Amino acid sequence: xNRHSRSRKALGIAVASALAVTVTxxxxxxxxxxxxxxxxxxxxxxxxDDSVTLGITTPLSGATAGPGTCTVAGxxxxxxxxxxxxxxxxxxxxxxxxEIEALDDTYDPQQAAANYDQLKDEVFAMTAGLGxxxxxxxxDAAIADEVPQVLIMTGDPLFSDTEESxxxxxxxxxxxxxxxxxxxxxxxxxGNHRVAILSQNDDFGAGYVEGFKSAIEGADNxxxxxxxxxxxxxxxxxxxxxxxxxxxxxxxFNAMSVTPLVISSLQKAQQLGWTPNWFLPSNTSSPxxxxxxxxxxxxxxxxxxxxxxxxxxxxxxxxxxxQTYLAALPQYGNxxxxxxxxxxxxxxxxxxxxxxxxxxxxxxxxxxxxxALRGIEGxxxxxxxxxxxxxxTEDGQPAVSTVVVQKYNGRGYDTVESFx
Amino acid sequence: MASSPKTSSPKTSxxxxxxxxxxxxxxxxxxxxxxxxxxxxxxxxGAPLLLVAGLAVLPLVMTxxxxxxxxxxxxxxxxxxxxxxxMGYTGQVSLGQIFxxxxxxxxxxxxxxxxxxxxxxxxxxxxIPAVAGxxxxxxxxxxxxxxxxxxTIALPIVGVPLAKxxxxxxxxxQGLSARFVEAPEGSGLYDDQWQLYLVLxxxxxxxxxxxxxxxxxxxxxxxxxxxxxxxxxxxxxxxxRYKVLAFTIxxxxxxxxxxxxxxxxxxxSPETMSFGHSxxxxxxxxxxxxxxxxxxxxxxxxxVIVPDVTNAIDPSLTAxxxxxxxxxxxxxxxxxLVSLPRALMRRLRRSPAGRGSAAPPTTPSSTxxxxxxxxxxxxxxxxxx
Numbered sequence: 001x002n003r004h005s006r007s008r009k010a011l012g013i014a015v016a017s018a019l020a021v022t023v024t025x026x027x028x029x030x031x032x033x034x035x036x037x038x039x040x041x042x043x044x045x046x047x048x049d050d051s052v053t054l055g056i057t058t059p060l061s062g063a064t065a066g067p068g069t070c071t072v073a074g075x076x077x078x079x080x081x082x083x084x085x086x087x088x089x090x091x092x093x094x095x096x097x098x099e100i101e102a103l104d105d106t107y108d109p110q111q112a113a114a115n116y117d118q119l120k121d122e123v124f125a126m127t128a129g130l131g132x133x134x135x136x137x138x139x140d141a142a143i144a145d146e147v148p149q150v151l152i153m154t155g156d157p158l159f160s161d162t163e164e165s166x167x168x169x170x171x172x173x174x175x176x177x178x179x180x181x182x183x184x185x186x187x188x189x190x191g192n193h194r195v196a197i198l199s200q201n202d203d204f205g206a207g208y209v210e211g212f213k214s215a216i217e218g219a220d221n222x223x224x225x226x227x228x229x230x231x232x233x234x235x236x237x238x239x240x241x242x243x244x245x246x247x248x249x250x251x252x253f254n255a256m257s258v259t260p261l262v263i264s265s266l267q268k269a270q271q272l273g274w275t276p277n278w279f280l281p282s283n284t285s286s287p288x289x290x291x292x293x294x295x296x297x298x299x300x301x302x303x304x305x306x307x308x309x310x311x312x313x314x315x316x317x318x319x320x321x322x323q324t325y326l327a328a329l330p331q332y333g334n335x336x337x338x339x340x341x342x343x344x345x346x347x348x349x350x351x352x353x354x355x356x357x358x359x360x361x362x363x364x365x366x367x368x369x370x371x372a373l374r375g376i377e378g379x380x381x382x383x384x385x386x387x388x389x390x391x392x393t394e395d396g397q398p399a400v401s402t403v404v405v406q407k408y409n410g411r412g413y414d415t416v417e418s419f420x
Numbered sequence: 421m422a423s424s425p426k427t428s429s430p431k432t433s434x435x436x437x438x439x440x441x442x443x444x445x446x447x448x449x450x451x452x453x454x455x456x457x458x459x460x461x462x463x464x465x466g467a468p469l470l471l472v473a474g475l476a477v478l479p480l481v482m483t484x485x486x487x488x489x490x491x492x493x494x495x496x497x498x499x500x501x502x503x504x505x506x507m508g509y510t511g512q513v514s515l516g517q518i519f520x521x522x523x524x525x526x527x528x529x530x531x532x533x534x535x536x537x538x539x540x541x542x543x544x545x546x547x548i549p550a551v552a553g554x555x556x557x558x559x560x561x562x563x564x565x566x567x568x569x570x571x572t573i574a575l576p577i578v579g580v581p582l583a584k585x586x587x588x589x590x591x592x593x594q595g596l597s598a599r600f601v602e603a604p605e606g607s608g609l610y611d612d613q614w615q616l617y618l619v620l621x622x623x624x625x626x627x628x629x630x631x632x633x634x635x636x637x638x639x640x641x642x643x644x645x646x647x648x649x650x651x652x653x654x655x656x657x658x659x660x661r662y663k664v665l666a667f668t669i670x671x672x673x674x675x676x677x678x679x680x681x682x683x684x685x686x687x688x689s690p691e692t693m694s695f696g697h698s699x700x701x702x703x704x705x706x707x708x709x710x711x712x713x714x715x716x717x718x719x720x721x722x723x724v725i726v727p728d729v730t731n732a733i734d735p736s737l738t739a740x741x742x743x744x745x746x747x748x749x750x751x752x753x754x755x756x757l758v759s760l761p762r763a764l765m766r767r768l769r770r771s772p773a774g775r776g777s778a779a780p781p782t783t784p785s786s787t788x789x790x791x792x793x794x795x796x797x798x799x800x801x802x803x804x805x
Contacts, residue, residue, distance in 0.1 A: 061739035062696075069736065104727070104735040109595070109692060110492070111727055113685050117488045118728065133595050133689035140599045140686060156594060202584050202593040231581045232593070334736075 046124030055123030060104035073335035074347025080332025109137035170398035175207025183215025196249035208255035245274035266294030313412025497720025502673030508711035511646030516575030522693025524678020529596035553671020595689025709758030
């Protein structure tokens with residue numbers, strides 16, 4: 001008993017002394033090299049006269065590792081190729097090589113924030129990372145630290161709002177851009193169409209549906225006959241597909257981001273004998289990973305949107321961009337297989353866009369970098385489809401906001417001008 | 421966790437006697453001198469003082485990155501501590517601890533965004549998860565055994581879609597940001613230092629109170645409920661009531677860790693409470709050392725540091741490396757990292773006794789088991805004191 005009360009007393013005194021030390025410790029401010037203290041005009045971290053380092057935090061393990069690995073591979077391959085050619089001449093006259101520092105966040109926001117903390121003093125800018133929550137987790141911190149978080153792979157409109165996100169810019173089209181593109185194509189068709197909608201019950205699905213509806217507003221030939229949602233955590237959407245099949249719609253707008261669910265939806269609709277024209281978002285329309293296992297050939301048309309050339313498509317087999325890209329990916333990007341996700345191509349374009357920015361950037365500072373970044377207009381990055389381009393001057397839009405609608409041809413996609 | 425007092429207590433006495441009788445006189449001398457050293461008043465008073473003073477100065481001298489890492493370790497150490505109360509000390513399998521962390525984080529984020537007083541937010545962050553835990557436990561503890569595990573699995577699995585659906589409160593899958601911890605004007609502290617102080621003070625208080633709890637009469641009751649529910653009942657200790665109590669406290673501590681999560685990470689989304697993280701917390705608890713206060717700290721450190729380390733080795737192999745590390749630690753130290761000093765001492769003590777060559781085959785199997793047992797006897801002894 002005596003021991004007990006003693007130890008309690010000891011703890012009480014310990015806490016009191018802790019507070020005392022804390023209070024006295026507050027007085028002296030030590031400069032432990034905190035970020036954001038750099039003098040005006042001095043070079044930012046991560047850049048020297050002969051090299052610049054870029055940081056990426058992205059899922060490299062876990063459920064989203066496939067696309068995540070691609071987001072690193074593309075940009076690494078692009079700059080690997082450029083470095084082998086001797087580097088890039090920056091706007092300030094120096095020629096620099098570009099190094100990539102990538103960390104795995106397993107799609108965990110907490111780990112993404114930790115990775116950012118680790119990288120922010122070593123890298124010049126953060127780029128190319130995949131995921132909405134994982135990028136949001138450190139958005140505020142990046143603004144406070146004035147670290148660029150640019151050309152990232154999320155369709156979340158927040159990152160493209162200059163007012164709210166001064167140090168951010170999304171790369172890929174926001175969800176609304178994609179839904180809208182398909183809606184416009186449908187509205188311009190000559191026939192009458194009955195549309196069934198199945199969307200993911202979150203900002204992803206809502207964004208697509210919002211864009212689609214805004215495009216078909218006022219079009220007399222389009223009627224939405226049924227509209228259902230599902231949860232991203234659902235393991236089956238058979239019930240929804242069955243109900244939608246009863247609506248006998250001839251167009252199915254399927255805003256779904258979960259790969260296995262898209263495959264099972266395609267299969268379920270075939271079992272039910274329902275074969276509508278089908279719309280899929282760009283990130284779940286991969287010919288090899290989704291459409292072939294789903295038996296998509298049974299449908300009259302599978303439509304998706306894109307802004308990048310599909311390297312597997314025979315149409316681009318002789319394309320110079322595609323050949324350079326396919327050669328560089330295994331050689332410099334540590335990605336030996338043919339690219340399974342469009343994120344590889346997108347990431348390659350991020351590399352090309354950053355090169356443009358570097359060439360325009362007049363001082364080796366993050367401020368100068370952001371200024372150059374926001375001045376790109378109509379840049380046709382390699383692997384981009386005709387009629388699409390990188391433009392960063394319009395507020396509220398990501399770097400790529402134009403997409404073209406494409407139709408599945410059994411192996412890859414072809415751009416279509418009208419909906420039959 | 422695997423060894424209950426029923427099986428461990430004979431082992432304990434056996435290992436104790438073997439330690440004092442069979443080993444060389446030098447070792448018993450060291451043991452007694454070490455314990456008397458620990459008993460000396462100036463050590464009993466000075467050591468914690470030194471520790472606290474060290475912790476108070478640490479944030480001022482460390483780099484920003486080290487401060488951030490330490491703060492995150494604090495967050496997850498608290499979460500693991502909560503899990504330890506219900507699993508390590510009371511023996512009830514809970515797979516839903518991350519849900520309470522997530523709930524606490526959401527309450528904090530919502531409160532901050534609504535502009536509530538931060539003290540009120542903190543109180544709510546404790547109360548709401550505790551009430552949620554109480555409601556779940558009232559039903560689950562009645563079922564007993566593995567049913568609690570099943571019910572707690574449901575928590576994160578229900579929590580994620582719920583967080584996505586209740587987008588008015590949770591911001592849907594885009595999550596909530598709340599940047600509310602800025603070093604007060606005039607303190608001269610950087611934000612990361614201030615954050616670390618908050619984590620150290622709040623986390624320290626939680627650790628202190630929990631260690632008092634598990635060493636006092638409640639701790640004894642938890643241990644008996646863990647050991648044998650029939651014995652507990654016959655002694656007038658209601659296993660049901662103590663299970664509910666332990667679960668509620670674990671939920672409350674989980675809520676506090678959620679508050680600290682917002683202090684450090686400043687963002688929460690449904691991903692925060694995904695089921696995988698719950699399992700990772702469980703792994704961290706077992707690796708750190710089940711039923712141990714220091715083990716909770718080590719568990720938190722494991723949870724935070726291992727992904728960083730594997731990232732440094734090869735970012736494309738993190739999952740594989742983590743799995744390998746987990747197996748390695750559990751193989752060498754089944755009692756968790758907390759049993760490492762004991763295992764080392766044992767090894768050191770044996771080799772001079774001339775059994776060095778014969779020791780290796782027996783050490784891995786005997787050391788860790790007795791490590792846990794000794795750990796438990798420690799708590800029991802302190803409890804009875």
